[in-house]
Amino acid sequence: MQAKRTVHRENVRNLHDMKRRAVEMLADTSESKKRARQESSGDNHPVSGVNISEEQLKAALEQRDQFVQYSHELEEQNKSLRKSLEKLREKKDSIELEHSIQVASLKRENARLASQVSQLKHTLAAKQ
Numbered sequence: 001m002q003a004k005r006t007v008h009r010e011n012v013r014n015l016h017d018m019k020r021r022a023v024e025m026l027a028d029t030s031e032s033k034k035r036a037r038q039e040s041s042g043d044n045h046p047v048s049g050v051n052i053s054e055e056q057l058k059a060a061l062e063q064r065d066q067f068v069q070y071s072h073e074l075e076e077q078n079k080s081l082r083k084s085l086e087k088l089r090e091k092k093d094s095i096e097l098e099h100s101i102q103v104a105s106l107k108r109e110n111a112r113l114a115s116q117v118s119q120l121k122h123t124l125a126a127k128q
Contacts, residue, residue: 015074
């Protein structure tokens, strides 16, 4: 159980880290676009003002796609872990209920036996 929690926490940390890096990448891209626009003299490039090579763009898109895929995988794993956690909670509740029923039954049995012992003591005392 502890191992599942640790894995879940690590996955959540990884997801947040990936999101943070994606936001940083977008911010960096936005800043470089602004700088390129300022430096640019208005050429007729389809994406004007962007000073990025096609390889860099492909790499960034691939990295984004990997992030999205990893994010979906983590979300699915999170759902699975939540379901497992819910099942374990239900099992725990069931065990606790069964335990409390057994304890109550044992207490009743103990009281019954104590009553019998008391009656036998009175009977023995009366015969002596």
